[in-house]
Amino acid sequence: KAGVTQTPRYLIKTRGQQVTLSCSPISGHRSVSWYQQTPGQGLQFLFEYFSETQRNKGNFPGRFSGRQFSNSRSEMNVSTLELGDSALYLCASSLAGGTIYEQFFGPGTRLTVL
Amino acid sequence: AQSVTQLGSHVSVSEGALVLLRCNYSSSVPPYLFWYVQYPNQGLQLLLKYTSAATLVKGINGFEAEFKKSETSFHLTKPSAHMSDAAEYFCAVSDLGGGSNYKLTFGKGTLLTVNP
Numbered sequence: 001k002a003g004v005t006q007t008p009r010y011l012i013k014t015r016g017q018q019v020t021l022s023c024s025p026i027s028g029h030r031s032v033s034w035y036q037q038t039p040g041q042g043l044q045f046l047f048e049y050f051s052e053t054q055r056n057k058g059n060f061p062g063r064f065s066g067r068q069f070s071n072s073r074s075e076m077n078v079s080t081l082e083l084g085d086s087a088l089y090l091c092a093s094s095l096a097g098g099t100i101y102e103q104f105f106g107p108g109t110r111l112t113v114l
Numbered sequence: 115a116q117s118v119t120q121l122g123s124h125v126s127v128s129e130g131a132l133v134l135l136r137c138n139y140s141s142s143v144p145p146y147l148f149w150y151v152q153y154p155n156q157g158l159q160l161l162l163k164y165t166s167a168a169t170l171v172k173g174i175n176g177f178e179a180e181f182k183k184s185e186t187s188f189h190l191t192k193p194s195a196h197m198s199d200a201a202e203y204f205c206a207v208s209d210l211g212g213g214s215n216y217k218l219t220f221g222k223g224t225l226l227t228v229n230p
Contacts, residue, residue, distance in 0.1 A: 004157070033217065043204065043220035056217050090157055100146060100165055103218070105157030 002026065004093050004106035012112045018079040021109045025072050025093030032074040033103060034066060037088040046089075049074055050096070078111075086113045116141040116207050120221035128229050133177075133192040135224050137205030140186065147188040148206040148218065149179055158204065164188060175199070200228045 005024045013019050025032050034046040045058040049068035066076040072093070078085055088110050092103040121136040139145060146165050150158040162173025169181045179190045188205060202225045206218040 035218075035220075042222045043206075043218075045217040045219070048217060058217065092158075102160050102163070105150075105159070107155070107157045 004091055004104050006089075006091050006106040006109050008109060009107065010110050010112075012114065013081050014114050015081055015083060017081050018077065019081060019111060020075055020077045021089055021091075021111070023074045023076075023091030023093075023106060025074070025091075026104055029093035029095055029104070030072050031094045031096060031101070032068055032072065033092045033094075034074070034076050035090045035092065036060075037090060037108070038086070043090070046076065081113045083113050085111065087111060116145065116219050118205050118207050118219055118221035120203075120205050120224050122224055123222065124225045124227070126227045126229060127195045129197055130194050133190070133195045133199065133226065135190040135203050135205075135226065137179075137188045137190065137221060138186050139188060139205075139207045141207055146208045147179075147181060148208070149173065149177070149188075149190050150204045150206060150220075152202045152204065152223075154201075161190070161203075195226075195228045197228050197230065200226055202226070 007022045031050045033048040035043050037043045047057045047066050048055050052068045063079045068074045088108045090108045092105045094101040094103045117140045119138045148163045149161040151161050152158050161177050162171045164171050164181045172178045177192045179188050181188050202223045204223045205221040208218050
């Protein structure tokens with residue numbers, strides 16, 4: 001069974017640009033969550049989608065947005081990039097809603113903002 | 115608001131020695147608790163989870179953790195460290211109710227090094 005895949009794995013952007021990251025969940029999983037990992041702030045929850053609906057959102061500015069498609073694939077978008085957005089962005093999928101279901105993490109997309 | 119504190123950002127042990135990684139949580143309701151491991155350039159892998167069943171939870175790779183409500187702790191242990199255990203370990207908490215049921219709140223992580 002294929003795991004969670006994230007594309008691209010590495011990305012370099014400049015301040016002010018926007019970026020779109022993609023996450024393909026494990027087949028059959030309907031919930032996708034996104035996390036930002038930085039050395040200073042650690043792992044922080046961005047948002048969670050289930051059946052194309054955002055059910056929970058973390059404390060991030062509106063520049064961070066996401067969506068989920070009918071095949072459960074998800075994208076997150078960051079507009080007007082800032083240097084502080086440099087991070088590892090992790091996507092996790094689970095069978096259904098609720099953290100009682102194991103969340104399987106992808107390898108992440110490392111975003112560098114210059 | 116729920117939070118997780120991992121005591122010690124870096125723990126170093128000798129191969130074969132006991133591994134003890136500490137985690138204390140703060141939650142307004144009985145939580146779910148998790149330990150994840152992250153190897154370099156990889157995502158997170160679930161080691162074990164507590165979901166209000168047995169207080170002693172056994173996970174993969176010989177790790178286990180004990181939920182102690184009175185101490186609000188969920189420390190991770192392994193009797194004998196292997197070189198392959200070198201990685202970063204994260205404790206996480208999730209409340210059971212409401213919208214926060216769908217997110218994990220992580221600790222800052224503990225980097226475990228294993229010396230030969």
